Amino acid sequence: QGQLAESGGGLVQYGGSLRLACEASGRIFRRNDMAWFRQGPGKERELVARITPGGITNYGDSVKGRFTISRDSARNTIYLQMNSLKLEDTAVYYCHAEGAVINVEGARGPDYWGQGTQVTVSD
Numbered sequence: 834q835g836q837l838a839e840s841g842g843g844l845v846q847y848g849g850s851l852r853l854a855c856e857a858s859g860r861i862f863r864r865n866d867m868a869w870f871r872q873g874p875g876k877e878r879e880l881v882a883r884i885t886p887g888g889i890t891n892y893g894d895s896v897k898g899r900f901t902i903s904r905d906s907a908r909n910t911i912y913l914q915m916n917s918l919k920l921e922d923t924a925v926y927y928c929h930a931e932g933a934v935i936n937v938e939g940a941r942g943p944d945y946w947g948q949g950t951q952v953t954v955s956d
Contacts, residue, residue, distance in 0.1 A: 840856075840950065842950030
């Protein structure tokens with residue numbers, strides 16, 4: 834609880850931009866893959882973008898070319914820059930830290946979720 838703190842959601846017009854931020858504890862930021870998920874009205878939660886501690890990224894098909902995930906080691910923070918926003922991007926966006934591998938057998942530690950931040954795109 835309280836390991837991830839999101840900010841930056843809000844109301845934006847179609848075609849506009851918004852940046853989300855997620856600050857993590859130092860231990861989580863250094864060890865865990867981190868990601869943004871989202872859940873729109875009546876939809877299942879889906880992966881938006883993921884970034885590893887080494888900076889390798891991958892994106893959901895619906896946001897490729899429009900969204901960029903990045904990390905700032907000085908601030909223990911990941912960002913999601915969202916450009917060319919569409920109505921269908923409206924959702925609650927969640928920061929996620931995937932459980933890090935903790936032993937040679939491949940066991941993982943706990944996952945962490947942020948509280949979620951609402952992004953609403955208006956026409």
